[in-house]
Ligand SMILES: Nc1ncnc2c1ncn2[C@@H]1O[C@H](COP(=O)(O)OP(=O)(O)OP(=O)(O)O)[C@@H](O)[C@H]1O
């Protein structure tokens with residue numbers, strides 16, 4: 001969203017300059033150049049106003065306020081607001097649970113990114129190769145559908161799927177002569193169960209993005225490579241993947257951010273409003289979940305704000321690193 | 334190197350029959366041009382030979398082998414696409430070397446790589462792109478891209494070289510230069526080539542033989558002279574030449590020794606007719622615009638109503654036998670009477686758009702100095718040897734005694 005705003009301004013400035021250079025726009029001659037430019041800027045800002053307003057009220061002001069209260073002792077009900085400097089951060093860094101939650105989040109992200117990329121790309125390739133154009137729409141819809149369902153509602157269904165006694169997951173495992181798992185009751189398998197739910201829910205979007213990216217790889221390039229004697233594998237690795245790299249990069253960024261912010265599905269699947277979310281034994285307590293609980297269960301808003309600041313810095317840093325890596329790996333036509 | 338044989342080659346997309354029963358023999362080292370208007374199935378034929386499109390019916394033989402079921406990679410075919418289809422993320426060297434590396438098997442890797450580098454260098458030198466080997470395609474000019482595409486196709490010396498309108502994305506000057514370079518390249522490498530174009534200029538200059546394709550069917554196979562001087566049917570007659578041949582289908586009437594059509598708008602000696610033609614049956618007659626000349630001695634009195642510049646009727650009648658200059662006699666020639674509608678001055682020559690009394694149009698390509706004015710009546714003549722006859726129903730060429738049809742010119 002910030003991209004749209006920052007891009008719009010140079011555009012209107014550039015257009016204003018262009019007009020005043022030729023100076024002969026019919027019917028506008030009476031207007032001095034400066035007034036005309038101002039008018040154009042006003043129109044541009046007017047059109048951007050709704051977006052800017054929404055962004056300001058719901059993102060910008062809360063973000064500033066969050067940064068502000070992370071340096072105060074602040075409660076949602078208490079009127080007393082005292083400046084405490086870096087105390088919240090000091091408390092934070094003395095909490096083992098905070099570092100534990102960072103580790104859980106990192107684990108979650110590190111699994112989710114490759115799983116997302118590999119599965120989404122794989123499904124996109126299968127959809128493109130194996131499905132005729134007429135039936136393609138149905139399959140694409142089927143893959144995309146989970147993404148438009150409400151996370152909280154479908155996560156309840158996943159809780160049942162992962163039920164150790166009656167659930168579909170263990171039924172499948174035992175049918176394959178594999179041992180049944182404790183899933184949401186196990187400190188080892190609770191987070192993977194959440195990951196499966198998240199993948200199911202989010203893959204559809206990434207499949208569509210990859211399908212669009214694949215459609216942009218010119219057919220002739222693949223045909224030329226075939227004539228050049230390249231195997232399917234070589235064509236995929238040397239032609240399709242490099243040309244797809246901007247799409248892949250986009251998917252990686254999206255899934256990184258959404259993994260670091262994962263909340264609803266974890267909250268719902270691991271206990272939700274009944275308490276105990278993030279368990280068993282904090283094994284699914286991600287950063288976002290800890291922030292939520294600190295703020296709303298323990299009423300430590302300032303501490304939660306400090307955590308959010310740290311989370312913000314981590315995501316910013318990750319994005320910068322990814323951008324730096326992408327400069328070397330991503331090929332933009 | 335290899336010869337190519339197409340037997341009854343057909344292709345349908347669903348119920349849409351795009352290529353129909355194409356037979357063609359391409360000799361080893363020959364340069365064949367597939368010529369036809371847009372959508373006639375040229376690319377489809379080429380893509381079937383390359384193996385990029387499945388054959389609906391018929392056979393494709395390359396170098397004595399039936400390749401219908403061979404994948405593109407094992408046909409050893411090089412192809413240049415209309416839009417070049419260069420790998421945008423690879424350098425020029427990477428583009429040239431992609432096929433070599435893909436085919437690299439066994440052998441000492443280092444030796445193979447050294448060999449590849451040498452081949453890339455040699456090919457780049459041949460095409461004069463050795464100074465841009467490290468550039469990406471988007472940093473190249475159109476002509477350079479064109480050369481890279483060529484180089485990528487020839488670097489591994491394919492048996493067959495296929496080109497699908499390779500010059501159509503270049504500007505006019507560059508196109509002419511590249512056309513010459515292609516001809517030279519072919520003379521140097523002698524790779525069997527099938528070249529697709531809708532530009533007859535390219536076809537006439539490049540081709541050993543031209544295949545005229547229309548609506549998925551082969552209308553004629555022959556040298557440039559064959560298709561131009563002896564078009565196999567009315568389609569080829571109209572398609573080649575710019576503008577194409579004037580064609581008239583008229584019910585004939587005989588007056589004395591002359592065959593007169595449409596109240597004298599068109600008249601020619603009956604002796605010139607193909608045997609059996611014109612006996613009460615309609616007949617199609619064709620004359621190329623460039624074979625028409627102004628008549629010096631119009632039969633039946635002065636032709637022109639309007640004032641003419643002094644001396645314009647005094648051109649010496651030159652020897653009949655070559656293409657006649659303006660002012661030719663009408664005796665023993667085909668004669669057309671028409672009114673001048675539009676004059677198009679094109680520098681070196683003058684295009685006259687006229688109409689016969691029947692309303693049919695005639696186009697004549699005259700000398701730039703020809704004394705013709707808009708609105709006046711003129712008489713145009715052509716040698717009977719330059720007059721073509723076609724069957725009005727089938728459109729097929731009728732063979733005359735003076736101009737025998739070459740055996741095998743028609744596929
Ligand atoms: N994959 C396809 N599916 C359906 N129809 C096709 C397909 N490819 C080509 N056609 C049809 O086949 C006909 C011939 O196409 P082709 O590309 O061979 O023409 P062309 O002679 O190369 O024309 P151009 O000079 O415009 O390139 C066209 O009518 C086209 O619509």
Ligand SMILES: [Mg+2]
Nearest residue numbers: 375376377497
């Ligand atoms: Mg084509």
